[in-house]
Amino acid sequence: MTLPVWRTEWLTALRRRRLLALNTLVPLTLVATVALSPAPAVHAAAVFTVLFALFGTFGSSIPLIRDGESGLLRRYVLTGVHPGGLLLQRVFAAAALDVVELAPSVLVIVVARGSSASQFVMVVPALILGLLAANALGAITAALAKSVAEGALFSAMAALLMLHWAGTFRSPVPGTWQASLEAWNPFRPLHESLLAAAGAGGPDFAPALFTLPLGVTLAALLLITAAGRYTIGLGGR
Amino acid sequence: MFEATELSFTYPSGRRGLGSVSLRGEPGDRVVVMGPNGSGKSTLLRLVSTELRSRPGSLKLFGEPCEPLSRDLRRRIGIVQDTPVHVDELTGMENGLLFAELYGLLRADAAGALETLFTSLGLDDALDVPTREYSYGMKKKLLIAEALVHEPELLILDEPALGLDPPSRAALLRILEERSGKGVCMLAATNDPALAQELATTVVLLHEGEVVAHGSPAELLAQVGGATRIEVYVAGPPPVGPAPVGLTPGDPTAASRTSVGPTTTLPALAGLPAEIVSIQQLPGRIIAESESGADVLPQLVGAILAAGLKIERITIREPDLTDVFTLFTGLALGTEKENA
Numbered sequence: 001m002t003l004p005v006w007r008t009e010w011l012t013a014l015r016r017r018r019l020l021a022l023n024t025l026v027p028l029t030l031v032a033t034v035a036l037s038p039a040p041a042v043h044a045a046a047v048f049t050v051l052f053a054l055f056g057t058f059g060s061s062i063p064l065i066r067d068g069e070s071g072l073l074r075r076y077v078l079t080g081v082h083p084g085g086l087l088l089q090r091v092f093a094a095a096a097l098d099v100v101e102l103a104p105s106v107l108v109i110v111v112a113r114g115s116s117a118s119q120f121v122m123v124v125p126a127l128i129l130g131l132l133a134a135n136a137l138g139a140i141t142a143a144l145a146k147s148v149a150e151g152a153l154f155s156a157m158a159a160l161l162m163l164h165w166a167g168t169f170r171s172p173v174p175g176t177w178q179a180s181l182e183a184w185n186p187f188r189p190l191h192e193s194l195l196a197a198a199g200a201g202g203p204d205f206a207p208a209l210f211t212l213p214l215g216v217t218l219a220a221l222l223l224i225t226a227a228g229r230y231t232i233g234l235g236g237r
Numbered sequence: 238m239f240e241a242t243e244l245s246f247t248y249p250s251g252r253r254g255l256g257s258v259s260l261r262g263e264p265g266d267r268v269v270v271m272g273p274n275g276s277g278k279s280t281l282l283r284l285v286s287t288e289l290r291s292r293p294g295s296l297k298l299f300g301e302p303c304e305p306l307s308r309d310l311r312r313r314i315g316i317v318q319d320t321p322v323h324v325d326e327l328t329g330m331e332n333g334l335l336f337a338e339l340y341g342l343l344r345a346d347a348a349g350a351l352e353t354l355f356t357s358l359g360l361d362d363a364l365d366v367p368t369r370e371y372s373y374g375m376k377k378k379l380l381i382a383e384a385l386v387h388e389p390e391l392l393i394l395d396e397p398a399l400g401l402d403p404p405s406r407a408a409l410l411r412i413l414e415e416r417s418g419k420g421v422c423m424l425a426a427t428n429d430p431a432l433a434q435e436l437a438t439t440v441v442l443l444h445e446g447e448v449v450a451h452g453s454p455a456e457l458l459a460q461v462g463g464a465t466r467i468e469v470y471v472a473g474p475p476p477v478g479p480a481p482v483g484l485t486p487g488d489p490t491a492a493s494r495t496s497v498g499p500t501t502t503l504p505a506l507a508g509l510p511a512e513i514v515s516i517q518q519l520p521g522r523i524i525a526e527s528e529s530g531a532d533v534l535p536q537l538v539g540a541i542l543a544a545g546l547k548i549e550r551i552t553i554r555e556p557d558l559t560d561v562f563t564l565f566t567g568l569a570l571g572t573e574k575e576n577a
Contacts, residue, residue: 002338002343002344004334004335004338004339005339008324008327008335011326011327011331012324012326012327015326015327015367016326070322071318071320071322072322072323072324074288075316075318075322075336076339078286078287078288078311078314078316079311079312079336079339079340080308080309080310080311080312080339080340080341081308081339082308
């Protein structure tokens with residue numbers, strides 16, 4: 001099986017060296033500043049989680065809208081390629097690139113905050129899952145937007161709402177409906193793991209934390225695949 | 238190969254893109270659509286390429302209805318859009334391979350076919366150059382190569398020669414004729430009358446979303462006759478009175494019917510040679526049709542100068558498909574460049 005769109009995304013990213021460097025260095029600057037400061041773990045983790053989630057959502061949404069406006073997606077689809085498959089390749093490639101670009105930032109958090117090995121091990125899958133979910137969310141917001149400006153607005157709103165429902169901005173209250181909702185949220189493992197790594201302590205690697213969010217993320221990806229022709233639809237944007 | 242029945246389309250803004258157009262193309266046919274900007278050419282091509290859906294109306298491709306749309310049908314079509322869009326960071330060859338793979342080809346098979354096409358189109362020097370450094374014409378050639386690489390049975394071409402230099406244009410025509418000989422059907426849109434006459438087996442003239450005439454180039458040109466057009470661009474007092482008129486030399490009323498102003502009538506026109514079969518006067522321009530080519534030019538120029546007009550430019554040309562369009566609509570069909 002060939003994955004031409006996946007390969008194109010990687011080639012494109014590697015050739016935009018300035019953008020690749022900025023995508024690595026800019027988040028690293030913010031993360032290092034906060035991680036090396038005496039900011040409480042709860043605040044630091046919120047900053048890291050918001051940064052990573054927005055990074056993924058915008059990174060997926062804006063290029064999709066831009067390529068839709070230029071006519072490139074239309075060209076792709078008119079070759080007979082499955083629109084859902086095309087979108088999946090883009091979402092996975094963008095998420096993988098985000099992981100690579102944010103890896104130095106995660107290392108800085110772990111080192112600066114003196115995280116344990118098990119806490120670091122938990123951050124890695126949580127980051128991958130969170131970025132995959134963020135990129136899927138970006139693809140969905142791109143489908144609703146009719147311009148880059150709308151895409152930015154929708155992405156920010158959707159990501160911040162999801163982060164709120166993940167419990168990023170409040171203390172968890174066990175037993176409430178919000179706590180039940182949190183258990184399904186794909187950004188929750190990211191927040192929990194970053195909270196632990198930032199110094200709040202917390203559980204070592206907990207696979208159970210990932211089960212429901214993984215299911216939600218897979219469902220979102222399935223939705224994108226099934227609705228691909230509407231997401232980057234013909235005659236639409 | 239394709240059979241469009243009463244295709245129509247209205248854009249979300251309410252603007253009618255296409256009225257009710259029916260046309261068909263068989264293997265080896267080269268159907269060329271001409272019309273001014275906004276006449277529905279590109280909309281028609283987008284409908285036949287399955288990008289847009291006609292409601293009402295129906296489309297069959299390769300004998301199969303397009304509702305519901307099978308993605309396999311799309312793989313049998315090659316499309317050259319009017320605006321070439323590529324992945325700018327990739328080289329020409331990488332872009333070509335990307336689209337070849339999307340069409341379902343293996344990279345190894347596609348590479349050879351692309352090299353041949355690049356050489357034919359004169360793009361072989363730019364294989365490894367990122368397309369962001371390509372000129373418009375180079376991008377257009379790459380787009381043509383990408384549309385041909387998978388050996389499509391139906392080719393849809395929107396202004397395929399726009400931006401190409403003469404050698405590339407000639408190469409494109411050679412390639413298209415060769416593919417046509419192998420049974421490939423083509424549906425093209427252009428406002429280039431020379432290209433249409435060279436390429437088309439059938440010409441369709443569109444105006445405001447409707448077909449105003451269709452037929453082979455020879456059939457259509459026969460309707461405007463074979464007289465040479467001599468267009469004299471003049472400066473002088475603007476014409477007054479009724480709309481431009483045609484007249485027959487020797488007609489005793491000629492002078493009064495070609496009045497260009499109370500003090501600048503063209504009395505000498507009445508005495509022009511009989512080979513000038515008609516004269517039409519438009520603002521700033523006098524168009525004469527001559528059955529003896531440019532032989533009548535001295536007499537015509539003399540008459541115009543005698544009328545006190547200053548001649549700025551003269552063009553002499555044989556009738557083409559733009560004259561056919563004018564015959565049916567009363568409007569001039571400029572090239573895309575002129576219309577833009």
